[in-house]
Amino acid sequence: MQVQKVLLAEDDEHIRFIMKTGLSKLTDWQIFEARNGLEALDKAVEVKPDLILLDIMMPHMDGITAFKELAARNDLSHIPVIFMTAKVQYEEIQSYVELGARGVITKPVDPLSLPEQILAILSG
Amino acid sequence: MTGSNNRSEGILIVDDDAGFRAYVTSLLTGRGYKLFEARNVQFAEEILASVNPKLIIVDYKLPDMDGVTWIGQLRDRGVMTPIAFVSGYWCDPKTFNWLRNILRVSLVLQKPVAAEIFVEVIESILPDKVSFHSYGSSQSEFNDAPSLLHLEAQNLLKEYPDSSIAKQELEKLLASQQPEAVAFSKIGFLRRKLEAEEAIRSARVAYLKDLGPEWQTIIEKLKAIKENPFDGIAIQDVLAAGHKIKGTAGSFDLGKVSHGAERLENIVRSLDPRATETEAEIIWAEIFRVLSDTELAIIEAQTLYGTALPEASGRRARILALTDSLGADLLTSYSKYADLSYASSHDAALTGLARVSFDAVLLAEPFASQSDLINFCRDLRLAATNPSMPLLLVTSKAPVFSPAQMSYAGFSAFLPLEPDPADVQIVLEQMIGHAEKARTRVLVVDDDPALTAYVTKVLDLEGFHATSLNEPIYIKEALEKSDPEVVVLDVIMPGLTGYDVCREIRNHPRWREAAVLFLTAKSNQEGRALAFRAGGDDLIGKPVLKEELLARVTAYAERAKLKRAQTDKDQLTKLMSRPNFLEHAATIMQECLEVGVPSTLSLIAIKGFEEVQNTTSIEVIEGVLSSLGSMIRGRFEPQILRCRFGERVFGLFMPDVNRQQAASLLYLLNQEFESVDFQDQNGEIFTLSLIYGIGSAPEDGDTIGRLKDLAIVELGQHTIVKGKI
Numbered sequence: 060m061q062v063q064k065v066l067l068a069e070d071d072e073h074i075r076f077i078m079k080t081g082l083s084k085l086t087d088w089q090i091f092e093a094r095n096g097l098e099a100l101d102k103a104v105e106v107k108p109d110l111i112l113l114d115i116m117m118p119h120m121d122g123i124t125a126f127k128e129l130a131a132r133n134d135l136s137h138i139p140v141i142f143m144t145a146k147v148q149y150e151e152i153q154s155y156v157e158l159g160a161r162g163v164i165t166k167p168v169d170p171l172s173l174p175e176q177i178l179a180i181l182s183g
Numbered sequence: 184m185t186g187s188n189n190r191s192e193g194i195l196i197v198d199d200d201a202g203f204r205a206y207v208t209s210l211l212t213g214r215g216y217k218l219f220e221a222r223n224v225q226f227a228e229e230i231l232a233s234v235n236p237k238l239i240i241v242d243y244k245l246p247d248m249d250g251v252t253w254i255g256q257l258r259d260r261g262v263m264t265p266i267a268f269v270s271g272y273w274c275d276p277k278t279f280n281w282l283r284n285i286l287r288v289s290l291v292l293q294k295p296v297a298a299e300i301f302v303e304v305i306e307s308i309l310p311d312k313v314s315f316h317s318y319g320s321s322q323s324e325f326n327d328a329p330s331l332l333h334l335e336a337q338n339l340l341k342e343y344p345d346s347s348i349a350k351q352e353l354e355k356l357l358a359s360q361q362p363e364a365v366a367f368s369k370i371g372f373l374r375r376k377l378e379a380e381e382a383i384r385s386a387r388v389a390y391l392k393d394l395g396p397e398w399q400t401i402i403e404k405l406k407a408i409k410e411n412p413f414d415g416i417a418i419q420d421v422l423a424a425g426h427k428i429k430g431t432a433g434s435f436d437l438g439k440v441s442h443g444a445e446r447l448e449n450i451v452r453s454l455d456p457r458a459t460e461t462e463a464e465i466i467w468a469e470i471f472r473v474l475s476d477t478e479l480a481i482i483e484a485q486t487l488y489g490t491a492l493p494e495a496s497g498r499r500a501r502i503l504a505l506t507d508s509l510g511a512d513l514l515t516s517y518s519k520y521a522d523l524s525y526a527s528s529h530d531a532a533l534t535g536l537a538r539v540s541f542d543a544v545l546l547a548e549p550f551a552s553q554s555d556l557i558n559f560c561r562d563l564r565l566a567a568t569n570p571s572m573p574l575l576l577v578t579s580k581a582p583v584f585s586p587a588q589m590s591y592a593g594f595s596a597f598l599p600l601e602p603d604p605a606d607v608q609i610v611l612e613q614m615i616g617h618a619e620k621a622r623t624r625v626l627v628v629d630d631d632p633a634l635t636a637y638v639t640k641v642l643d644l645e646g647f648h649a650t651s652l653n654e655p656i657y658i659k660e661a662l663e664k665s666d667p668e669v670v671v672l673d674v675i676m677p678g679l680t681g682y683d684v685c686r687e688i689r690n691h692p693r694w695r696e697a698a699v700l701f702l703t704a705k706s707n708q709e710g711r712a713l714a715f716r717a718g719g720d721d722l723i724g725k726p727v728l729k730e731e732l733l734a735r736v737t738a739y740a741e742r743a744k745l746k747r748a749q750t751d752k753d754q755l756t757k758l759m760s761r762p763n764f765l766e767h768a769a770t771i772m773q774e775c776l777e778v779g780v781p782s783t784l785s786l787i788a789i790k791g792f793e794e795v796q797n798t799t800s801i802e803v804i805e806g807v808l809s810s811l812g813s814m815i816r817g818r819f820e821p822q823i824l825r826c827r828f829g830e831r832v833f834g835l836f837m838p839d840v841n842r843q844q845a846a847s848l849l850y851l852l853n854q855e856f857e858s859v860d861f862q863d864q865n866g867e868i869f870t871l872s873l874i875y876g877i878g879s880a881p882e883d884g885d886t887i888g889r890l891k892d893l894a895i896v897e898l899g900q901h902t903i904v905k906g907k908i
Contacts, residue, residue, distance in 0.1 A: 071431050073393070074434050080383055084378055085379060145426050145430035166429070167434040168430075168433075171383075
């Protein structure tokens with residue numbers, strides 16, 4: 060799968076900045092940002108990304124709700140989604156995968172190896 | 184290899200994967216090469232019969248023979264054409280060595296190969312083609328490729344000196360036996376990685392700035408939960424904030440902070456509003472520990488990564504510089520090491536000193552060579568809020584005054600206008616040292632080292648001198664050692680409670696005036712009553728909010744200082760009282776003996792004082808004594824101890840001063856005192872002189888008591904004779 064546009068939905072500006080920095084410096088992907096689930100939906104419609112990185116805990120609309128909204132739309136349901144969460148319980152992570160997510164990245168993330176982590180999820 | 188008889192032409196690729204052959208062919212024909220394709224060894228041999236390619240690209244797995252074996256056969260036949268070996272499998276070191284050293288394979292590549300890398304590396308092994316656009320454009324530069332690589336590595340190290348990965352990754356890269364072009368490509372990627380690392384590092388500075396207040400908000404919420412364990416909103420807020428910090432701080436490589444936030448999240452989750460008091464106490468103790476640990480980690484990270492308050496990296500001296508605008512321009516070398524405020528007249532300096540506490544006063548031209556300099560110094564010292572403030576003379580002119588006069592005026596050091604920067608630094612460090620001694624001493628007692636580490640760190644950063652004690656049983660030793668003005672005391676400790684420790688402090692004559700602030704998880708009415716009954720001055724609720732801690736300690740530090748000043752000082756002359764003076768002098772005298780420098784105790788009295796007493800009114804006598812008192816306060820270097828020794832006797836203790844030097848200083852004091860015109864109740868003018876007695880260590884004895892006895896004996900005999908010294 061060819062990745063060109065990535066949508067990064069994360070409410071914490073600090074972590075969003077370093078993830079964006081890691082991704083844009085180390086890949087040639089184009090990175091779009093959203094600060095909550097609602098913004099993520101709007102941006103997804105607008106830019107039609109090849110991949111969505113979705114934080115679970117966000118204000119206004121959390122990641123799970125946003126994911127369900129995406130899945131319900133014919134034009135967006137094909138976009139692979141990777142959840143990001145600081146939760147580490149296996150069951151929780153498993154439940155996100157069962158929901159239909161392509162994968163889960165646990166925080167803390169190492170922004171410098173984030174691209175590899177994403178590629179591994181997409182190819183695995 | 185170029186220009187051989189058999190004309191070299193084209194590149195031969197031997198691979199059964201038609202896709203890969205097409206890929207390579209399109210890449211290389213695009214660069215202007217002629218390509219020959221073979222899907223197995225048999226076809227390859229047929230092509231080789233008629234063509235002499237300048238490069239052969241060989242796949243490992245071929246249908247009729249494996250690539251390694253075939254390359255071996257070629258070499259055995261004496262075909263020395265450069266070969267690039269391509270494999271879909273990871274090449275183990277043994278095979279790699281075999282290929283490189285025995286079969287003279289120029290290049291070992293693993294599939295899949297990125298297009299730009301493939302072209303670069305292939306071109307790097309072609310004998311007559313140089314197209315290293317990004318790293319060099321001429322043949323000679325290309326031949327220097329390894330050193331170019333090292334050059335780029337050195338550049339990277341220079342450009343990113345703070346990087347945690349640059350050195351390690353570069354070493355790995357340079358040590359690996361990769362074709363230069365691959366290495367170049369990797370080093371290019373490393374550069375982007377370092378750029379990202381740097382951007383993340385500066386983002387971390389901003390994050391740490393926000394994290395401090397964020398953490399205080401968590402503590403406030405926890406305080407609310409402590410008051411009302413059923414405050415579900417506050418609990419949810421703390422959980423969410425802890426969860427977020429765990430992820431974000433960790434991503435910024437702040438492991439300790441991330442771990443602390445995770446621990447906090449877990450503990451707060453286990454809070455049960457229906458728990459018994461004992462159960463709750465255990466959980467809260469754990470919460471307090473995590474809070475302290477984590478905030479300390481935040482402060483440490485702030486210090487390490489450069490967002491901390493300026494105090495953290497060593498406080499700069501605050502100096503009042505007395506000079507005109509011309510002089511101010513010449514003091515630039517001083518402003519590198521200290522914060523200078525300028526005063527351009529005597530009056531401005533005196534007003535400034537009375538308002539702000541400076542660490543030192545610097546007197547520069549034109550004031551430094553004025554004839555009334557010595558008198559002005561006395562006024563400066565009397566006006567200063569910091570009585571131990573050092574004076575620094577800055578002049579390039581030959582000194583007008585003798586060393587004894589300078590010392591009498593109270594100068595600690597002399598420096599030229601344009602001094603050696605190293606000298607300035609040394610002198611200013613000494614002055615900071617003086618200022619350090621004036622810091623309020625705080626003793627922090629808690630059985631939990633996490634809490635004392637946090638509290639002392641916070642206090643130290645704000646300019647206090649904090650020490651900690653984790654075993655309350657050693658309170659007496661800790662008091663002796665730290666001599667605190669404020670004690671911050673935990674209530675619940677194993678063995679001894681804070682109440683017991685407080686009573687111990689209150690029973691001790693030397694520290695009974697110290698302020699005692701209880702740290703307690705019980706800040707309710709009952710807790711307050713207990714704290715005050717035990718003799719505490721105030722209490723600070725746990726969890727400890729930084730601002731609250733600092734506000735309380737600052738307030739009580741000022742109060743304690745004031746109280747001590749009142750109890751220690753003679754009302755009339757504002758000088759130290761005798762017991763306090765002797766105690767301090769004894770300590771300093773021992774220090775002098777240990778390092779082998781002299782020290783001198785002098786007692787001073789007014790000659791013919793009884794006559795004055797018999798013939799004048801009490802107001803006149805008090806006027807005389809207070810005038811001598813302020814002369815003694817306003818003179819001499821700050822490290823000299825002064826006291827009102829008895830009703831009519833004054834004492835001076837001078838470290839690093841011998842008998843003769845002391846006598847010179849006392850001579851100057853007498854001279855100044857004799858020049859004062861006193862007036863009796865009838866308006867008659869009269870003058871007075873001083874007598875003194877001296878005891879000097881080490882020659883006269885090694886205890887302060889012995890020096891004192893000698894000085895008293897001498898005082899009775901000795902009269903200063905004018906002009907004798």
